[in-house]
Amino acid sequence: MLSEEEISRLYRVRKTVMQMLSDRGYLVDDSEIEMTRSQFVQKYGEGMTREGLVILKPSRTNPSDQIFVFFPDDPKVGVKPITISTKRMADEGVRRAILVVQQGLTPFAKNCISEISSKFHVEYFLEAELLTNIKEHILVPQHQLLTPEEKKTLLQTYTVKDTQLPRILMNDPIARYYGLRRGQVVRIIRPSETAGQYITYRFVV
Template sequence: MATMEKAHTLEEKRAALIIKYRNFNVDSVEKEEDRLVYRLSRGDERYLMHILMDKKTIGIAFIRELRDQVEAGEVTGGIIVADGKYTYSARSNAPEMSIELVPKSLPAFDVFEHAYVPLHEVLTEEERQGVSEKFHAESYQFPWIRSTDPISIILGASPGDVLRVTHKSETAGKYLSYRYVV
């Protein structure tokens, strides 16, 4: 299982964060030539996560290879964690192939352990509707957080999602705020 203690490379540490905060279960880990392949599950969803080491450029050919594995394995989607650059065609075609590209700029440490980073959670559709009714506001009227923000990437939040942010304050106690992912 990928935990921060067992992770050796920066890519493995980033993958461990994603596995932890998206509540994935690690079904199996396979070591191939220059990559680790994780088979992940969460409820009925199945994912393939490729951790690429020593690969400087990731192109559309690799994205298509992973897409073929996703389609052949009856998997919901794929995740690529790499320290290299993604080509333009890889970045533009990956979303339509149900493949998420984790940028190398994602911190390799647990940002949620920092004193100034409050707890963030992705709301379910029911919770989201309840919050909208409570505040008499549409989701897009909440303060925004970008989908490229490290918090959004780690949690797997996509544009249109709403995050619940639980703050702790000495003077105000515990209070909630909400962020709309753009």
């Protein structure tokens, strides 16, 4: 059974996860983001477990494109929880998942995620990384992922190749938040005292 401190921690983590899924284009109701701690406890029960917090959300534009969020009970996640999670993904036809872990993954678990990457795209975040929403930090500008069509238009307009654009690493915290993948282009909008806003583009590597 989880302690009051763990419940409060998971309440904050779940809220950030819901915001993150919404920002990635998944169908999340405002009430799920604005849920109070007491509503959280009421929904999952006093005897809640991490594994009982599983989230499954469809894309707003393509209902068949879904993502799971798993909260493994093991402090340090090994291969077994990943095997269990990917079996459920296979059973339900879901290819994407996020693992929210307490202390990280074992080397074997990381290898397992790498080995199944052709079938399943599995990301992982530490609970500590999700206690607050990085996007809400005053120094983090607005990021918008370009569609393939928008990317094509951008490159044609400036007659450049995507590799000639400034870069953003896939393991950059904000790139991880949005689930950016190699080859994508993101628009970054910063406030500007003279122009109102200043727009740049980054190529994900």
